[in-house]
Structures are given as C-alpha cells and as structure tokens.
Amino acid sequence: MTTIDLTTPALLFPAISLLLLAYTNRFLVLAQLIRQLHERCRDDLEDVTVRQIANLRKRIGLIKAMQAYGVSSFILCSLAMFFIFLHQTFIAQMCFGLSLFVLVVSLGYSLYEIAISTDAIKIELEDLEKQRRDV
Template identity: 55%
Template sequence: MNITTPALLFPAISLLLLAYTNRFLVIAQLIRSLYKQNDEDPSADIRKQILHLRIRIIAIRRMQVAGVMAFIFCVVTMFALFLDWAFIANILFGASLILLLISLVFSLYEVQISGQALNLQLKSLEDRRE
C-alpha cells in the first residue's frame, strides 16, 4: 500500500460528512418548527415526531463521530506510511475502513427512522381525511 490508497478516501469521507451535516441542519430546522407548532397546538402526533427526531439526531451524531474518526485514522495511516511503518499503516487503514462502515450503517439506520417518521405523518394526514 502506498500513500495514495488512504488519500482516495479523503473526498468520499468529506462528502459523507457534508451530507451528514446537511441532514443535521434540516432536522434542527424541523425541530424548531415542531416546537413552535407544539406551543400553539399540542398533539400526540407532534410528540411522536419529536421522539423520531431525537432518535435521528442521536444516529446522525454517531454517524458524524464515526466518519470523523475514519478521517483521522486515514490521516494517521498516511503519516505511518510516510514514516515507512507499513504494518501499523495497514492496521490503521483497516480501522479507518471499519469506522467508515460503522458510519454508513448508522446512516442506513437514520434513513429507516426517517421513513418511519414520514409514514407516521402520512398516517396522520389519512386519519384527518376520514
């Protein structure tokens, strides 16, 4: 393995972190909106949505932590390769890939929760029609 191998992960991890940050910002906006809406008209549906959003925030925070740790391990891998510590670099790169995988698993989990929250909202709309 040479120094360009871990460097290939830099753009991928950076894009993932950007996407995770965007998700976080959208959820923060939604929470503020629901908070205001709940003050005006409290309902069980809003409380359920807030619960889903809380779970999503936790998942996004874990995604971000795992992604940042993957990025750090990638940088340390490059430093180990620079010092010709090939064995340590291989271990660090493997750890970086595992952390990236963990980040992606949390992302998948967050998408599932998001889908459940949307279904809850759709069900609420359907109930109001009837």
C-alpha cells in the same frame, strides 16, 4: 503481505469528506424541522407531534454517531498516511483497515437513520389519512 502507498488512504479523503457534508446537511435539516415544530406546537402537543418528537430525538442521536464515526474514519485515514510517510507499513495498514471498518459503521448508522426518517414520513401520512377520514 499487501503493501499500501500514500495514495491508497488518500483515495478515501473525497469520499469521507462528501459523507461528512451529507451528514451535516441531514443534521441541519433536522435542526430546522425541530425549530419549526417548536414554534408550531408551543402549547398544544397532539399525539402525532409527540410521536415525531421521539423520532427526531432518536435521529439526532444517530446523526451524532454517524458524524463521530465519520470523523474517526477521517482521522484514522490521516494517521495511516502519516505512518506510511514514516515507513511504518504495518501500523499504517492497521490504521487504514480500522478506518475502513469505522467508515462502514458510520454508513450502517446512516442506513438506520434513513429507515427511521421514513418512519417519520409514515407518521405524517397516517395523520393526513386520519384527518381525511374525520372530514
């Protein structure tokens, strides 16, 4: 049976912290984009804007899930360290393993959100190409 010490879950702390920071930055950029879109399109909603709104709504939900799973991973990692401190090795291993799994789920959501964000760029490019053809 594999044993873990206090440093094993501690190795994830910087990685999870950086991930949460990156997720927060993605959220802030998205929030700023939504505010700009709101100001620009108060009265007239073009087809491209409606498509972007749907994309942005989906991305907000994904970022929320990414953050929730990232924070859950951080909590589970902290619990693993706590149980190691209490010499509850089995529970610590379970918490650490679950922490890793939840972190992978968070990264999966992140990958999906990145794919959707590239779709948003494609929508903008299609609109630019359409405008160029119409001129």
